[in-house]
Amino acid sequence: MDKELAKYIIKYYGGLLNDYERKAYQHILSMSKLGWRRKNKKLLKAYESKGWISTDPKVLELIKNGTEEFFRITAQRILNDHNEQIFINNCSKCKKLTRTPEARQCRHCGNKWFDESKPE
Structure with a gap:
């Protein structure tokens, strides 16, 4: 699956993410938003307390190989499990x-x- 299709599926069919995938996606978005401010421990703690970034090993396992790999694997799972609900x-x-x-x-x-x- 190409990167464009994977992002399309996750963006428009995000309601089909499971709990861990949803947390991993939120983590990715939040870390991206933090950008260069990731070194600010106070800000990281605030994001963590809001649930925007995760320390859950199961969530971090999903994103250990990078964002693109997470998107590809997750989009493929959504497509396999919910093919009838996806309109490409x-x-x-x-x-x-x-x-x-x-x-x-x-x-x-x-x-x-x-x-x-x-x-x-």
């Missing part, structure tokens, strides 16, 4: 992934399909 919106002309599941115009080739209904 590819352009009918160029076959590339659209920006969102509801998109009706391709960001890659400009193809438009506003008058067509979304498959159920």
